[in-house]
Amino acid sequence: MTELELAVEVAAPPDTIFRAMTDWERQSEWVFGTHVTVVAGDGKSVGSEIDARTFGVSDRMRITRWDPPHAVEVEHLGRVVRGTGVFAVRGSRFVWTERLDVPFFFPLVRPLFVLMLHRSLQRFARFAEEYR
Template sequence: MTELELTVEVAAPPDTIFRAMTDWERQSEWVFGTRVCVVEGDGKSVGSEIDARTFGVSDRMRITRWDPPHAVEVLHLGRVVRGTGVFAVRGSRFVWTERLDVPFFYPLVKPLFVLMLRRSLQRFARFAEEYR
């Protein structure tokens, strides 16, 4: 299992940051190369499921913790992506943590994966600051 934690400062109130980070249908506006949709439930409660497709790879997730405006935790259910993910709000910071069982080729793609996450966080800060 590997753990990644990335943080970005956001010039927005915690409630706005939380609403922006859990607006699944608009996640493609800030997560690089990804389209997200709610596939079960309302997307705003424990047990709801969402599917994120990044470059054609499905990452189905079940919400296991819903604590507005502080955090949402998911369990990755896919074949390629397995583990847990947390979006958290700490004051004016958005913290993205992933604890993943990674495939054997992960060391080869890790630099690109981390770069994509960093760029996504930069885009998220702008997205959340303008979120309506």
């Protein structure tokens, strides 16, 4: 199991940060190479499912915790990506945590993966600060 946690300061109120981070269909505006769709439920409640397609690889997730404006937790259901993810708002910080069972080759791609997440968080801060 691998754990990653990255955070970014956002100049926006917690409820705006929460709404921006859970606007699944617009996630492609800040997550590099990813397109997200809601595939079951409303995307805003426990049991809803979303599919994040990153460079053609599907990462289907089920929402297991919905606690606005504090946190959303998901269970990764895919063959490649398994584990849990948490998007949390802590004051003016957006914190992205992943606890993943990763493929054997993950140590080779980890630096690029972390760089991609870091850049995505920087883009998220701008996205959330302008979110409407």
